[in-house]
Amino acid sequence: MAIPEHLEATVRNLPALPGCYLFYDSRGEVIYVGKAVNLRSRVRSYFNPHTWAFNPKTARLVKEIARIEFVVRGSELEALIQEAELIKKHRPRYNIRLKDDKRYPYLKVTWQDDFPTVTVTRRIERDGARYYGPYSSAKAVYATRDALRKMFPFLNCDRVITGHDARACLYYDIKLCSGPCIGAISRAEYRANIQRLCDFLEGKSEQVIADVRARMERASSAYQFEKAAEYRDQLKALEHVVEKQRIVSSAGTDQDVIAFARDEGETCVQVLFIRGGKLLGQEYFVLDGAEGEDDQSVLDAFIKRFYDEAAYVPPEVLLPTMVEEANIIENWLKQKRGTAVKIRAPQAGADASLVELARQNAQEQLATLKAQWREDSVRQEAVLKELQEALDLPRLPARIECYDISNTQGAAIVGSLVVFVHGVPKKSDYRRFNIRDIAGPNDFESLRQMLRRRFQRWQDAHGGNPGQGDGAQPQDARPLVPLASPSPGLRQRDDASWALLPDLVIIDGGKGQLGVAVEVLREFELAHIVPVASLAKQKEEIFRPGRADPILLPRNAQSFFLVQRIRDEAHRFGITGHRRQREKIGLASQLDALAGVGPARRKKLLTTFGSIEAIRAASVEELAKVVPRPVAEAIKEGLGG
Incomplete structure (x- = not known):
């Protein structure tokens, strides 16, 4: 038994009781959650080298375990419920989970x-x-x-x-x-x-x-x-x-039929919803983390994830093969439904034909998805290559970060960072920055503060050494692995994101904003490593350092549409955060923050229109009857009506 020295005492003292266990990595992130009837026996099994040859995923997992925690529960059923809650909370990357781990509609x-x-x-x-x-x-x-x-x-x-x-x-x-x-x-x-x-x-x-x-x-x-x-x-x-x-069942019962298809590490699960004997609908779900797992583990994990938040649990669930924990899952589903639920794996007859139908649908759906993914990948690579050539970038802009500033006459200033990886938004890496200690609407200083904070966190993730990035590193040399002990101001869950350098920084603005970005990159000795460009709104001109003339991408080029989409997403994300900030400040103070609106005019506006919402809904012409037209226009723009 090859238990690492730093874990030996923990594993030795685990209780032989039912419960849940959590594996942490060196950054303090939960990387796996499991449950067991006997915690000591189950956790010890991970460190048996004989099992690693059959499951490389377990071997990779064990190498990353830095700490183990456990929660004792009164029964295996309680442990199953606790496991579902912990997976939902921590979203560990080694657990099988629904694609993107999102909430379905x-x-x-x-x-x-x-x-x-x-x-x-x-x-x-x-x-x-x-x-x-x-x-x-x-x-x-x-x-x-x-x-x-x-x-x-x-x-x-x-x-x-x-x-x-x-x-x-x-x-x-x-x-x-x-x-x-x-x-x-x-x-x-x-x-x-x-x-x-x-x-x-x-x-x-x-x-x-x-x-x-x-x-x-x-x-x-x-x-x-x-x-x-x-x-x-x-x-x-x-x-x-x-x-x-x-009509697929003469019995007229309610059933969910679950089957799946696998190909080259991808897994697609198909669920047929049979109500009253009729095939009412079907949905497919793509799984992450299923590579290397056996069929029973895939089904077991999917059933737990799917029915954890299901709106309806039928009295019968049909599977292509029985899961090891069928009895405990049946008891769990019984609690959710209120009456008995039966899990079956039919081998012949009409029900077996339904499982085969679900499997065939899963296979066809997976083939369609893979063809779509391949097509999207090829298309995105072509678009990124087009953008690389147009902007004269040293490498393919696989990771693009775009920055935008949102404010209302200098109030509630919010900076936004959105990230696109291979042309696709990576929302888990989006960040907002509440800009502090800047008087009035000053986009340049707001941008400077946001960029400094972003690249300071990059520096912190690499031990505070600004020279770490010296010498251009190609994209295939990343991701950079953050140190185990980042600076106290850096939240652990953000380490991996902050530690990555972009292949292209896009600033929403003109030459002035571009100059600020270049200055900040120089401060961190990154100006020769991280390419930067700014995108002006009116003519959609792109400015690059060292070029007097702007770059105009062809208006029908996919690279142009990509840059637009990235900029618009940064603006949308920033505006959402800005509006939340304004709500915190208070509606009345929003009026005070607008140019030309003082206590007297604020009172007059509220007396005339009755509420801030009515002011927001009013047209410029209606507002201009109460205040001067320039002020009316400022109100309309500032309140986002």
Whole structure:
């Protein structure tokens, strides 16, 4: 047993009890979370060299373990629940996880409201609403919402429904809202319509169709032909959708069918949602960290991740092979569902055919995704090569950092840093900087402070040696590994990000901003290593150090679109942070911060318009009736109306 000396005492003193264990690396990051019936036995198994030959991933993991912590639980079921919570909290890179480890979108029916509506959310809460999903993409969930809206028109606004409004909104005119605001439908009728929507999502399509047909016939018998026509249109839309639903089970049960495909280290899981014996829908999920793991481990990890936040757990889950912890997972799912849940791996018959269908779909989906990834990779490399040549860069700009300053007349100044890697945003590396101790709107000094703080953290990550970067290092020499003990001011979770140098820095601005960036890079002896460019807004001109004339990329070039997208993303990210800062400062003080607005004018504006939101919504012409036009324009720009 090859247990490292610094871990030997910890492993020796682990209790032989159920619980969870956490492996940390030298930077203090949790790199793996697991659970065990016997903590001592399970953790010791990682240090057996005989297992490393069969699982290289475990060998890599063991080499990085610097510290071990554990949590004792009362039972294996409690340990499973704790494991799910810890993985969600720490997102360890050695655990199998859903791609990007993001929250997937759900449809939310706000049943707790008098007049429920249907929204999209990524968070399930105990608020009385009904949730349906998850969906693998926002595009899929919004497409479903749009289809439901045509069949079951529902509200799209947050107005207080009295039934006495003078007129309805546009959605009522185009038959996407039933108009409760003007009394076109009663509360009871509206809620009955939303109940039919929920029943449809739950697979009770025959009941919904029968109900709508009965309502149509009653309306026709009562000579309510306009209402009957509405039900007729709803019926046609329902029947059109139901035609696409396949009857796959004569038992008429609710099942989730899970299978997966693997190829060259990539894993795609397909889930078929069968409700009432009908194939109601299907979603695919891509996994990270599954390379080198056996099939049982992949299924085990996916089931835990997927059902941890699932809106609905069916009474039966079908798998291509049984998982080792089937009994404990069944008990966990029973707690979530409220009644028994059975996990099966059918070997023959109709259920086995369903598992095979899910496997085939997963295989086809993975092939499609890989072809798309290859195409995207080739296209992005070509775009980056084009940009490299246009800007005369020493190497391919694989990592691009873009900086922007957002403020309102010098108030709530926020600097933003966005990062694109191989032409794709890497949001985990985005950062905001709250700019301090600068009086008034001074973009140059704000930019200087932001860049100094960013590259100071790079320097700190390398032991405070500004000469570390001397001599241009090609991109393939990175990522640079930060020291185990960075400076106290550097948060450990940011070490790896700050330690990387960009292949290109883009500044939102003109020659002045470019000069500031060059000065800061010189301070850190990076001017000859990190290329920098600035992008002027009006003519989309790109300035580079040492060039008098700007560079104009062809307006139809993909490199031009990439630079625009990066700059716009930096602006969007910065504005979001800036608005949050303004909210903290307070709405009234926002007015005070605007040029030309003092206490008297602030009082006059609030007296005239009644609220800051009304001032924000007012046009320049309306504001100019209260204050001079230049001040009105400053207010409009400053408040973002």
